[in-house]
Amino acid sequence: MSVLIIEDNRDLVQVLAEVLNENGFSVESAHTGEEGLEKALLSRFDCIILDIVLPGINGFQVVEEYRKEDGSSPVLILSARDSVEDKVEGFNRGADDYMVKPFDSRELIVRVRSLIRRAADKQSPLLACGRLTLDPVTRECRVDGTFVNLRRREFDILETMLRHANQVFTRERLVASVWKKEYDGRSNVVDVHVKYLRDKLRAHGFDTAIETIRGVGYKIRCSEE
Amino acid sequence: MSVLIIEDNRDLVQVLAEVLNENGFSVESAHTGEEGLEKALLSRFDCIILDIVLPGINGFQVVEEYRKEDGSSPVLILSARDSVEDKVEGFNRGADDYMVKPFDSRELIVRVRSLIRRAADKQSPLLACGRLTLDPVTRECRVDGTFVNLRRREFDILETMLRHANQVFTRERLVASVWKKEYDGRSNVVDVHVKYLRDKLRAHGFDTAIETIRGVGYKIRCSEE
């Protein structure tokens, strides 16, 4: 269980880290909004603890941007400000819980656990779609258990589509999530990699999974019909 | 969005119900632990608000039993007891949030919303009209649950009309919203696609939905008799 602490007060980070470590969490920390946002988006944490008052962009902006970029980990705001307005704003920007400093460490732990428990319900570590299976951690892709060797782009495309199976992905959205840049509009990189992906999957007898929605984008079909 | 309130103080239930109603929730209530548990298990609520001190079995037992019976809706405990021990116990029994009375109604609302947002994360909002159903995220159209394959223009027309059911759409407005350009005036593209749409829907036994308003445009009729 990994936790990211975004908090500029290093003493507090120290205390938090100790408490969390004692309870079996591994902790990473960031001391500015930008740094925190970057770390949060770079690798997945089971929970993010976030201060509001930060140098640079503040905590509210961090959650908001994080959600915009499709970050899905639960976010707990830890703030000295206890006004209802602040709480409301926090939740509205996309936070999942709000605790006021000073806080009781036992309560913090159970709240963090609760958030993780909820989030874990929905997210199995293994992505799957029928006979296809994708492990984001080891980056292995299998059909019927036999390994399919995918290149980086192929894997990333498949992963993002599998994370939201049945949803239609525009090329813009895919480029944003896989390449982390703006979509050119004239380029057909996405098309090409989708073709490669299809070829490889077809070689393993897994057709028809990736549908093209003409004029819109692609989607991976999982389930009925 | 439906909420179940389990709380023995009827005045408080009244207040809660009002606040929630104002914010677009439908509310049901139970006044004992047993009754609440039964209701919670009988039909699905988007969120459950639970008091600790109840006649009969108490709130802690309610969550615990509810979880044991595989109830999955988020549970927010609302209690006058503010000790950390109580909070810890609440979370450990399976609650997802804990608020102390007296509470601020705005905070309650955002917390409930946040819980529901997390829980309902995956399923996308559906546009519907009787037996017809349209999912803008997966771009799937169904009649009575069976899939109807629509082309881009057909889907987009149906989507924009469904977003404002019972409103009349001029060809100008449809072209603007679907084609994102000016309406030619001499062209009958809209008419043609509306025909295709009708054909496909009729093939699935869904007639009469799209009406033509002579001299003006089209509208989709979606009344609840």
Add this chain to the structure above:
DNA sequence: AGCAAATTTCAGCTGGATTTCAGAAAAAGA
């Protein structure tokens, strides 16, 4: 640097999607 693998660009091609068009049908008014 030198090489191989991965990624991206490019241009031609194809077939389904879209649009146009003209005549038939329907509605409205006299």
Add this chain to the structure above:
DNA sequence: TCTTTTTCTGAAATCCAGCTGAAATTTGCT
């Protein structure tokens, strides 16, 4: 009923989004 206006419809014409093979470029390694 006849006329005019508007909509519907079938078929044909056009278009354009996406597929593909190959070449060009970049990346990563030794």
